[in-house]
Amino acid sequence: MRFVRLLSLFLLLCAALISAPSRAQATLVLWHTWQPPQAALLEAWLADYPPIREGGLAVSVQYVPLAQLSAQLDDPTVRPPDMILSTSDALAQSAVRRFAAALDRNLAPEFRQTLTLLAWQLAQYDGQIRALPLLLESHTLYVNRALVGDVSVASIRELAAQAAQHGLILPRDFYPTAGMFFALNGALLDEGGNSALSVNPLGNYLIALRVLATSEGVLLGAPEDRFRAGEIGYLLAGSWRLPVLRAALGEKLDAIALPSVEGRAWQPVARAWQLYIGIGSPLRQQSLDLGRYLLSEEAQRRAFDYGFIPALPITDAESLLAPLASAIYSAGVPLPNRPEMAALWLPLREAINAVLDENADLLTAASRAISRANEGIAALRAQ
CATH class of the missing domain: 3.40.190.10 (Periplasmic binding protein-like II)
Structure with a gap:
């Protein structure tokens, strides 16, 4: 009898060891x-x-x-x-x-x-x-199909025309629209972290941005609330916004190819x-x-x-x-991962503001941004 009890205890112990994590x-x-x-x-x-x-x-x-x-x-x-x-x-x-x-x-x-x-x-x-x-x-172009229907947008000029009918929320910053800058042969930094900005590509980017940003129906720098509420047809926003936008719009939400810029493909950053x-x-x-x-x-x-x-x-x-x-x-x-990139954001933002708010000369705004960027990089390296 004692042997049976000991055997039972032994078997229970083995089972516990096997089942324990x-x-x-x-x-x-x-x-x-x-x-x-x-x-x-x-x-x-x-x-x-x-x-x-x-x-x-x-x-x-x-x-x-x-x-x-x-x-x-x-x-x-x-x-x-x-x-x-x-x-x-x-x-x-x-x-x-x-x-x-x-x-x-x-x-x-x-x-x-x-x-x-x-x-x-x-x-x-x-x-x-x-x-x-x-x-x-990166950034992508979201659409509300319930408003715009089955429409495709091939160029920024076509997007501007669509904005006049259905509205477009466009961020007021360089990063979301940098794909236009690179489509126009722009560059930010070289391998050594020096500024690679040049007047012509930056000026051409500012021209393209002004064409789009000043078009009828474009809400520049507006929050995305009205898009989520179903009132606006187009939204340029980060891909990471997809879960929130899908929760708001459901099957009405779509995302389409980014438009070309002067016949050149948008290059997403x-x-x-x-x-x-x-x-x-x-x-x-x-x-x-x-x-x-x-x-x-x-x-x-x-x-x-x-x-x-x-x-x-x-x-x-x-x-x-x-x-x-x-x-x-x-x-x-x-997107450059070098510390020198910190010296470029503000000059680029100031150039955008000067062109859109003050109707500044494009080449002057571009030249000033390049000078400010070079000064900023020099200051960073002097620290």
Whole structure:
């Protein structure tokens, strides 16, 4: 009888050990700068990652606002993470560059060939790969089909004509319309971080922007509220706005190819969301393994629903972002990730304001912006 009881206890103990979840062998600390609704994509990714599901790995996730990222990394009382998920232009911050390991030796040539060249350009700094690029984002042209019907827009002049009938909300800044600048042979920085602005391309961009921005029906710099309310037919906005706009408009929402500029294709300016791996992390291999999983086709296909374009060049004909994906893969331009870019934003914005508000001479406005940009870069380097 005693033997039977002991045997029963032994069998119960074995069953408990078999059914108990295994303890995680390692815990990766991941900081990210995503906010809702995009942060839900990270949750979905991690929930489906096999080593996490099987109990062999845990990931401790912490949100850090992008504006506080450098301060957190430089704080000696804060333990640095193993990985950071943030934007490609975060590389402009010296603290991020000190944190991020160069990954060239960790990435086989055949793996690199699976991603777009644009994605790798966004992950590079001074010739080194400093991150795994996961997703791309840019601006696209949203339409309310209930208002505009089954209409396509081939050029900015056709878009201006449509704006007169149905309205267009156009951001009042350089970045959303920079695709016109690059279509007209513009350039921002050279490889050394020096200004590559020149008068003719910048002047031609300002001409094209003024044609569109001053057209009847264009609401310059207006919030997107009226588009979400179904009152405006067109909206130029970030791809990342897709979840919010779709929630507001449902099946009435569509996104169409960006219009040509003086017969030249709009070249969307893209930035990446990428995974930086800590140079001092003892879990670099686990971080790389997670990054490779996030670049699998299964994980990448989730990107479209959250307003992103996969870094892995895959298509989804049913996605509203299919036209933007095609444009990015064929003619996308990387948003510079160098610190000198900070010296260009204000001069470009001032040139836009001068042309649109003060009817300033185009070449004068362009020349002034170029001078201000050069002065700003010199001041940054003198710090």
